[in-house]
Amino acid sequence: MVDLAFADVEATLAAVHRIRPEKRVAFRARLKHLQREGWPLGANTGTGKRFSYSIDSLMQLALALELMQAGLSPRRIVAILKTDWGETAVSLALARVTENVLIEWGLLGSEDLKEFFWCVHPEALAELARERKESAHESPVEILRPSQLAFHLSQAIEDAGFGGQNRTLVVGLRALTIAVDMSLLDILPTLDPEALPLLYFEELLQSPLSNRHSSTIQSLHRFIVGRR
Numbered sequence: 001m002v003d004l005a006f007a008d009v010e011a012t013l014a015a016v017h018r019i020r021p022e023k024r025v026a027f028r029a030r031l032k033h034l035q036r037e038g039w040p041l042g043a044n045t046g047t048g049k050r051f052s053y054s055i056d057s058l059m060q061l062a063l064a065l066e067l068m069q070a071g072l073s074p075r076r077i078v079a080i081l082k083t084d085w086g087e088t089a090v091s092l093a094l095a096r097v098t099e100n101v102l103i104e105w106g107l108l109g110s111e112d113l114k115e116f117f118w119c120v121h122p123e124a125l126a127e128l129a130r131e132r133k134e135s136a137h138e139s140p141v142e143i144l145r146p147s148q149l150a151f152h153l154s155q156a157i158e159d160a161g162f163g164g165q166n167r168t169l170v171v172g173l174r175a176l177t178i179a180v181d182m183s184l185l186d187i188l189p190t191l192d193p194e195a196l197p198l199l200y201f202e203e204l205l206q207s208p209l210s211n212r213h214s215s216t217i218q219s220l221h222r223f224i225v226g227r228r
Helices: 006-016 021-036 055-069 074-082 085-095 099-105 146-159 173-187 193-205 211-226
Strands: 117-120 141-144 169-172
Touching: 006 021, 006 055, 006 173, 021 055, 021 074, 055 074, 055 085, 055 169, 055 173, 055 193, 074 085, 085 141, 085 173, 085 193, 085 211, 099 211, 117 146, 141 146, 169 173, 173 193, 193 211
Parallel strands: none
Antiparallel strands: 117 141, 117 169
């Protein structure tokens, strides 16, 4: 497990979002607000207790900031991310593995592995809205492959008037992971970039994932270790 200080996490994410030096105090306040809302998981330890940040908690904050960039409140952001973080975490793990290695692994097929799109229907006014009618989208988050994205976006027309959504925030998880890792390695150049995927897998295997998610991570972890 990678043991990151808050300063490492803040500097990494500030670099990803190109935060100006004179705005770093305000940026840190945004991260602390998320922490008071209970994000990343386990970070709200109380006054005076140090929380050890991991790659997983760094990525939890990285996705939270994507939602913050879209204008959602910290409370709404945390509610969305807590819905099924396990599914998102597994997708982030897959995004850390090259397309060729995923093809060799074989469990996801051999095509459409270039990117994993994290799609959410952002509702900044959700707390003010009436309960929606039955919708085709039961979860606020969906993970899609490139070939699935166009169909997903076109569904807004089919669902119009039936509780569907006419807005979708799309985040490329592989692109986000690359941006975060590059900034983290600038902050902590002693980290081995090739070791980051396995370190992340090991962190996830120690977290409370479902049996299905753990099985996926274990299988990919064994495959990558075995091919070295």
